Amino acid sequence: MRVVIAEDLALLRDGLVRLLSANDFDVVEAVEDGPSVLAALINHHPDVAVLDVRLPPTFTNEGLVAAIEARRQLPGLPILVLSQYVEPLYARELLSDGIGGVGYLLKDRVMDVGQFVDAVRQVAGGGTVMDPEVISHLLVNRAADGPLTRLTNREREVLAFIAEGRSNAAVATALFVSEKAVSKHIANIFMKLDLPLSGDDNRRVMAVLAYLNAKNAHPQK
Secondary structure, X not given: OEEEEEOXXXXXXXXXXXXXXXXXXXXXXXXXXXXXXXXXXXXHOOOEEEEEXXXXXXXXXXXXXXXXXHHXXXXXXXXXXXEOOOOXXXXXXXXXXXXXXXXXXXXXXXXXXXXXXXXXHHHHOOOXXXXXXXXXXXXXXXXXXXXXHHOOHHXXXXXXXXXXXXXXXXXXXXXXXXXXXXXXXXXXXXXXXXOOOOOHHHHHHHHXXXXXXXXXXXXXX
């Protein structure tokens, strides 16, 4: 599985290269600044990219801008974003096209090697992985209106787990219910959010996007 890495901190960049290489990934390029990211992604068209949001020269959103432009030129390019802070707007923008694998993790998650490697594989496979801390932050800013008001409390819980990238089986375990019950909740979520018929994986991403949109509709003051 071919990977492009973008990280300005040399120690972390080298650590990511070593970690992924040790887990059977082929790191085709590791870059350290914004201007290099897009060229690397277009040139290699990797199976997945692992990008820091803030890169030189301005340390604002170079990684994000490169990721969005790369997905415009290469629709569905799997992107896993790493960030030092909870910045839900970035997660929302990455999900906006509704296709392809995408993830948003805090850098602390890299310390859990198994969790991080699983996240890279899940995004490469077209899945959505959201950091639980990002989800918790979004839940604080509960929207007073919008599509989420159609959901029951349990359906909101299920949707939050979907946003974390959990499978039906994992959601069932977390909520102490059957997988059949989870499947029913997910079907209800799709219906209540008026999501068009398509592959379940794509509709899961669209449901997460609706979730993020609603949670950011009325930012906390």
